[in-house]
Amino acid sequence: MKINWGTGIVIAFALFITFILYFVLSVQSNSKYDNELVVEEYYKHDAKFGDEMVRIQNATDLAQKPVITNTSEGITIVFPDIYIPKDIKGTVSFYRPSNKKFDFDVPISLSGSSLLIPAKRLVGGRWEINMEWQYQGKQYLTKEIIYIK
Structure with missing residues (x-):
């Protein structure tokens, strides 16, 4: 099966979005990356x-x-x-x-x-x-x- 350039761009965007979502979710769920405020109130x-x-x-x-x-x-x-x-x-x-x-x-x-x-x-x-x-x-x-x- 041949992939034209339009399909390649869509696949590239999908892989990039998947990578970004994975990165964001892993940082938010991992306690090693603490993102607390400096002062509570x-x-x-x-x-x-x-x-x-x-x-x-x-x-x-x-x-x-x-x-x-x-x-x-x-x-x-x-x-x-x-x-x-x-x-x-x-x-x-x-x-x-x-x-x-x-x-x-x-x-x-x-x-x-x-x-x-x-x-x-x-x-x-x-x-x-x-x-x-x-x-x-x-x-x-x-x-x-x-x-x-």
Whole structure:
């Protein structure tokens, strides 16, 4: 049987459409290809953006800022000595852009001037650290990006 050029084009289109449908269905059904949103409630988060900028500016205006460092023991957050440790309240959020399952929060409860997050809780790669804290009624937001080896 001879195939003319019109039939060849239709067969080529059919094979191409079959390939695309197979690819789309396999990506949607396979859990290896995660296509979740970065933030669950995006619009609620976006509505609070102005407040977030005020808290970031408050943290930027500080004369002595908390220092976030990556050590062999883990992530260390050191507050300057001018702050009374028991008056500092808040949370430190660890966000892993590549996998939501690794995200976690740590409450800030200090007895000294530093907070240590052990290295065993952190998988290697990029981490975004958002430290939301308040001191004497004023709110602050400190953001850092750290790479763990």
